[in-house]
């Protein structure tokens with residue numbers, strides 16, 4: 001192994017995951033501002049057992065504020081943070097978090113699903129080409145809501161406004 005390969009991975013943006021803090025011991029008390037403690041509380045509040053994987057992925061998801069991520073992006077973050085986890089596990093965890101209401105799923109293309117750490121009702125711009133999903137800051141009001149068929153009610157309205165760069 002060369003000197004270069006042995007050098008520890010340092011990335012300004014992706015700080016190494018403090019795995020030693022991933023204790024799954026129950027902790028009492030309220031949210032403290034410590035990301036690990038808060039993720040543990042968050043999981044408990046929605047009835048998910050705080051396993052190491054859920055804590056690690058939860059930390060990567062929620063410690064950086066509002067984010068829109070695909071499973072592949074989170075998988076990459078985990079590997080960069082030196083938390084070895086399979087893409088399948090990332091998918092499972094994201095789906096569990098979504099079912100528990102911690103995340104919101106935003107389908108953009110048939111093949112692309114983003115997970116939003118802001119689970120509240122809001123809409124998105126999707127920048128084609130860049131593959132970037134961003135929040136629309138204002139509330140978008142629909143002039144006329146379609147009447148749902150009999151026996152159904154509107155559960156949620158997802159609006160994705162697709163953008164592309166103007167040709168100059």
Ligand SMILES: [Zn+2]
Pocket residue numbers: 068116118122123124134135
């Ligand atoms: Zn969003």
